[in-house]
Amino acid sequence: MADSFHFSVNIISRGKGKSAVASAAYISGEKIKNEWDGVTHDYTKKQGVISKEIYLPDHAPKEYKDRKTLWNSVELFEKNSNAQLARNFIISLPKELSIEENKKMIEEYVQNNFVKEGMIVDLAIHDESREGNQNIHAHIMTIVRPINEDGTWGQKSKKEYILDEKGEKILNKNGKPKTRKVELTTWNDKGNVEKWRENFSDLCNEYLAKNKIEKRVDHRSFKRQGIKQIPTIHLGASASAMERKGIRTEKGDINREIKKQNELLKNIGNEIKKITSWLAGFKDKLKESYREYKDQSKKQIENESGLFNLYEYLSFYQEMQENNRAELSFYGKRNKAIYDLKRYASGINYLRENKIKTISDLQGHINTLRSKNSEIYKTIKENSQKIEDLNKCLAYAKTVRKTKATYQDYESKKIFKESFYKNNQKEIDQHIRARNLIEKISGKKNLREKEWLGEIKNLEDEISKLNTESEKIRERYKEINHIKYAVEVVNKEYDIDLSIEIDKAIKRGEKESIIEKIKEYKQDSDSFNKKRQMTKDYYKNQER
Numbered sequence: 222m223a224d225s226f227h228f229s230v231n232i233i234s235r236g237k238g239k240s241a242v243a244s245a246a247y248i249s250g251e252k253i254k255n256e257w258d259g260v261t262h263d264y265t266k267k268q269g270v271i272s273k274e275i276y277l278p279d280h281a282p283k284e285y286k287d288r289k290t291l292w293n294s295v296e297l298f299e300k301n302s303n304a305q306l307a308r309n310f311i312i313s314l315p316k317e318l319s320i321e322e323n324k325k326m327i328e329e330y331v332q333n334n335f336v337k338e339g340m341i342v343d344l345a346i347h348d349e350s351r352e353g354n355q356n357i358h359a360h361i362m363t364i365v366r367p368i369n370e371d372g373t374w375g376q377k378s379k380k381e382y383i384l385d386e387k388g389e390k391i392l393n394k395n396g397k398p399k400t401r402k403v404e405l406t407t408w409n410d411k412g413n414v415e416k417w418r419e420n421f422s423d424l425c426n427e428y429l430a431k432n433k434i435e436k437r438v439d440h441r442s443f444k445r446q447g448i449k450q451i452p453t454i455h456l457g458a459s460a461s462a463m464e465r466k467g468i469r470t471e472k473g474d475i476n477r478e479i480k481k482q483n484e485l486l487k488n489i490g491n492e493i494k495k496i497t498s499w500l501a502g503f504k505d506k507l508k509e510s511y512r513e514y515k516d517q518s519k520k521q522i523e524n525e526s527g528l529f530n531l532y533e534y535l536s537f538y539q540e541m542q543e544n545n546r547a548e549l550s551f552y553g554k555r556n557k558a559i560y561d562l563k564r565y566a567s568g569i570n571y572l573r574e575n576k577i578k579t580i581s582d583l584q585g586h587i588n589t590l591r592s593k594n595s596e597i598y599k600t601i602k603e604n605s606q607k608i609e610d611l612n613k614c615l616a617y618a619k620t621v622r623k624t625k626a627t628y629q630d631y632e633s634k635k636i637f638k639e640s641f642y643k644n645n646q647k648e649i650d651q652h653i654r655a656r657n658l659i660e661k662i663s664g665k666k667n668l669r670e671k672e673w674l675g676e677i678k679n680l681e682d683e684i685s686k687l688n689t690e691s692e693k694i695r696e697r698y699k700e701i702n703h704i705k706y707a708v709e710v711v712n713k714e715y716d717i718d719l720s721i722e723i724d725k726a727i728k729r730g731e732k733e734s735i736i737e738k739i740k741e742y743k744q745d746s747d748s749f750n751k752k753r754q755m756t757k758d759y760y761k762n763q764e765r
């Protein structure tokens with residue numbers, strides 16, 4: 222997991238067709254009968270369960286160490302059809318750690334974050350990969366109803382009357398006292414998920430450091446970290462299983478496209494940093510030149526443009542390469558001459574095609590490429606989210622069709638309607654929920670699978686085209702890098718002081734524009750040089 226971070230939290234709710242017993246059977250790989258609805262959940266054939274344990278606070282009944290007893294007690298105590306039964310966590314564990322270290326770490330985590338707060342915890346560790354320890358993750362279920370000191374189930378919340386300044390009850394428009402819900406535990410506090418994620422990230426990094434592993438994780442989203450990266454979409458259990466067997470899935474293909482785009486974004490970002498870093502020394506020269514200019518006679522400065530012209534830089538560089546070929550063999554001279562000529566022609570053509578003449582023009586061109594690449598990133602991210610939403614609609618549509626007959630029978634009932642609902646509650650609730658979610662996502666109630674599939678295909682095609690555009694931008698940066706390298710070589714060989722060229726630009730009335738362009742270069746290069754120096758210092762210290 223190190224480098225990536227997955228920590229999801231959700232509520233197991235009867236209103237969403239979920240069951241605490243079913244979830245417990247799945248994470249433990251056991252066969253458990255749900256005494257609330259009589260359904261038996263058998264996951265004894267499930268592979269990859271390498272550890273499972275129930276942790277109790279001191280005041281909890283010892284019989285709750287038995288998984289069947291614990292979760293059936295929860296199911297039977299909750300009477301409502303929409304009752305919240307448990308909180309469910311799925312947490313990726315670092316593959317760089319051994320299985321024993323991962324067990325030790327996750328046990329420490331649940332004790333400090335949940336058991337100490339009075340929760341019962343059902344923990345299971347899965348490793349479903351073929352190679353071992355490559356897809357290791359933890360499933361955690363916690364109770365959401367507190368346990369009293371005598372071991373009985375307690376209240377989640379209570380109602381409290383709202384009082385005015387005189388301590389009198391405030392009445393609503395119907396003349397009844399207003400009340401508010403007061404939580405009796407801190408388990409549902411809004412900041413808990415962020416706190417739990419951060420605590421796990423800190424503990425994970427502590428274990429990685431303790432085991433002398435350099436990689437680290439960050440619980441924050443890519444956006445909060447300032448990382449331009451598109452998150453992959455959730456595969457789900459069935460797609461994950463198929464991918465592990467080597468069977469390509471639609472969601473898997475989308476994630477592969479996203480990973481390809483992320484790699485392109487990373488490479489393009491690196492190219493931008495390389496291009497801008499070569500101007501790091503311009504700022505000091507600008508300041509010095511500008512101060513000297515004030516004291517010098519304008520007559521002492523010639524009015525030619527000089528080497529700010531990138532065509533001249535490439536011409537000088539080409540002449541230098543001709544001199545460098547002198548001592549080569551016949552075939553060496555010929556091969557290098559062909560190569561140098563191709564590079565020279567390619568550089569000149571690039572400048573002409575993009576109407577670039579000076580360093581200021583080059584900065585404007587880089588800004589255009591950067592803006593275009595940012596738009597590509599934004600569009601791919603939006604399209605990926607649309608695809609995920611449409612896939613959800615397709616899944617909900619299957620549920621609607623599967624439960625349609627039962628729901629229509631229910632709607633047509635004139636008598637015994639409540640009895641029919643009780644006997645078919647799960648299917649009816651699933652049908653209603655799926656319909657509502659389709660409307661929420663798509664804005665319409667009707668099922669349009671063919672249209673959704675067509676839209677997914679169009680979005681995938683657009684992502685593929687945008688990836689091609691990113692490849693083209695990357696190729697452009699290669700050409701810009703060659704131009705940059707030519708400038709560096711010429712300046713070094715002829716000991717050229719660019720401050721003189723800046724003075725000439727100032728004299729021509731370009732002072733503001735030139736200085737602003739160089740400042741813009743400098744801002745980019747400063748950031749790159751800082752990171753580069755930190756990297757150098759790190760490896761220098763490692764060698765010591």
